[in-house]
Ligand SMILES: NC(=O)C1=CN([C@@H]2O[C@H](COP(=O)(O)OP(=O)(O)OC[C@H]3O[C@@H](n4cnc5c(N)ncnc54)[C@H](OP(=O)(O)O)[C@@H]3O)[C@@H](O)[C@H]2O)C=CC1
Ligand SMILES: Nc1nc(=O)c2c([nH]1)NC[C@@H]1CN(c3ccc(C(=O)N[C@@H](CCC(=O)O)C(=O)O)cc3)C=[N+]21
């Protein structure tokens with residue numbers, strides 16, 4: 001059996017189209033234009049690509065995009081002052097501070113300085129706490145995108161065995177929260193997990209968010225399972241020419257697709273969903289800021 005390929009790129013395009021419709025309706029009915037501010041500290045080339053893509057897609061759906069590029073040596077106080085300004089700016093409904101941040105900066109302090117209502121990444125402790133206690137939160141974009149793909153593919157997730165490999169605050173933990181809320185039986189695995197292949201083989205839903213190229217092998221996958229590959233790893237590709245790279249996930253795709261029922265590719269899987277969910281969260285934030293009903297289709 002060969003797995004169905006879950007087309008995150010196409011799903012994300014559909015979600016962006018819905019976001020575009022909501023943005024047009026907000027303008028027509030309320031004279032409201034949602035705005036997203038993205039802050040990039042330093043010149044990490046991968047981050048620059050994401051920030052450029054975000055800005056382009058933000059404008060494409062009719063929202064305002066504000067980009068702030070700061071020098072890699074920017075002192076923490078200066079970054080905090082910018083966040084405070086964005087918190088007060090009525091044209092800014094969503095704020096994203098691109099991670100990772102340089103070493104002189106305390107990441108948690110910066111994330112928690114963002115107004116939770118504008119925290120479209122869902123990284124603020126308030127939003128993490130709201131999600132963990134089953135309350136209305138800003139949900140982190142990558143897990144939200146994974147969840148939407150799972151709902152679309154499977155429908156009711158109740159009672160399914162879900163294994164999340166990785167326990168970061170930005171992917172693994174919030175992913176586990178969403179799956180728990182959807183009534184899955186959730187296992188969160190990490191670098192200290194014993195018999196990781198055996199744990200993964202229990203999964204009806206296997207989410208890999210590890211940051212290790214192709215670590216999850218085909219024989220770790222239960223036949224028929226749905227595999228969500230969050231990993232974005234840039235590895236050397238000499239076969240494409242000297243100095244060339246290619247993107248691979250945390251799952252050995254060619255092996256896993258022989259066993260899984262469905263699987264997300266890299267690229268074209270979770271990545272585009274992350275950006276589409278960021279735009280959706282920004283519309284949600286703008287609606288909440290102005291007391292307008294939130295579009296249901298854009299939430300978890
Ligand atoms: N598609 C998208 O939009 C996004 C993709 N990503 C990608 O997702 C991946 C994960 O990102 P992120 O969560 O930020 O990564 P982190 O590095 O923050 O977390 C990685 C997690 O994987 C665990 N881990 C590392 N090595 C192993 C191992 N050998 N066996 C089992 N577990 C292991 C770590 O365990 P421990 O806690 O014990 O150290 C940790 O919990 C990366 O490839 C990243 O590029 C990230 C964000 C968005
Ligand atoms: N505050 C913050 N929020 C984030 O959401 C955040 C972040 N910091 N730091 C970095 C990670 C990574 N990330 C990605 C987003 C889109 C793609 C994406 O669109 N990927 C395309 C390919 C893009 C390419 O070709 O490089 C795909 O998978 O098809 C990937 C990765 C968001 N992150």
Ligand SMILES: [Mg+2]
Nearest residue numbers: 102103105107
């Ligand atoms: Mg730091």
